Amino acid sequence: MRSLGIYGDHAQTVVRRLSALRQLSVEAVAALEQAVLEGLLRAGPGEDLIAEGEPLDSVRIVLSGWAFRHKTLEDGRRQIVNFIFPGETCDAHVxxxxxxxxxxxxxxxxxxxxxxxxxxxxxxxxxxxxAEAFMCETLLNNAIQREWVINLGRRVALERVAHLFCEIHERLRPVGLVDGNSCALPVTQMDLADATGLSVVHLNRTIQELRASGLIVLRERTLTIPDLDALKSAALYSPSYLEIYRRG
Structure with missing residues (x-):
């Protein structure tokens, strides 16, 4: 990993994300941009930003690209416990x-x-x-994690996958990464299986069922949702857990 220098557009991503949680002052935006630009780094696909067990002395904020949190059992079985999207912090007080x-x-x-x-x-x-924006983000992350527990513990396969697609779409929207009813989906079926607690075979069958029902279109690493309300209904999805904060 190496420093990249000054990339102003990347700083704007976290400003947009936090501004959706709290109305930031002009002074706050300037200070945040400066702090972000002084610590820019890059990681390649599959590279760890930080590994389990490593000491903690800093906060990491994803500015572009996708990352994910995961734990792996001794026999190699992996569980993805959340995705981290542009503008999101890898735990503000970690x-x-x-x-x-x-x-x-x-x-x-x-x-x-x-x-x-x-x-x-x-x-x-x-x-x-x-300070309030970062605290709201922490509370929002907690709400997302609770929803993932429900997804794994109570929703059936089709509901799990549909719910994950709805959440991805809604979490990318505040930073302008949704184009109409489409967004990037740069993950493999193995990633999706590990995020939903399904086998790759079961995950593939579930995606084919969603496609056949006209609820999603997957093409060239892009997810298109022709009818978001219909997909939300199939997923038993309510966006309320993403809207628990009070602006201002």
Whole structure:
């Protein structure tokens, strides 16, 4: 991994994401952009941003590309426990822990910011709106994690996959990564299987069922949802868990 220099567009991604949670002050935006641009790094597909057990002394924010959190059992079985999309933080207060209890890896090429603990705490102390935005993001991540537990524990296969597609679409929207009813889906069927707790064979059958029902179109690593309301209905999906924060 190496420093990239100044890429202003990447800083805007996290500004847009946090601004959807709290109305940031002008001063907060300027301070955040500066902190992000001073710590730009890159990871290639499959590369770890940080591995389970590594010590923690900084906050990582994904600015472009996709990453995911995962844990792997001793026999090699892997569970993806969440995806991390552009503008999202890999836990704003994770440096309070002694070591990470899971691994964060890049799905695609990823540009991310790494901000050391002292500058990050100074950043939060400098502006209330920024501190509240990062706290809202932490609470939102908790809500997403609870929904993933329900997905794995109670929804049937078709509902699980449909729900994941709905969530991906809705989480990409605030940073302008949805084009009409389409968005990128740069993951493999193995990734989707590991995220939904299904075998690859079962996952493939489920995707074919969603396709045959006209609920999704998958082509060239792009997900198109012809009727989002219909897919939400099939998934028993409610977006309320993504809207738990109060702006202002």
């Amino acid at each position: 440096y309070l822990l002694s070591a990470l209890d899971h691994t964060i890896s890049a799905v695609t090429s990823v540009v991310y910011a790494e901000i050391r603990r002292a500058p990050f705490e100074k950043l939060l102390a400098s502006d209330r709106t920024l």
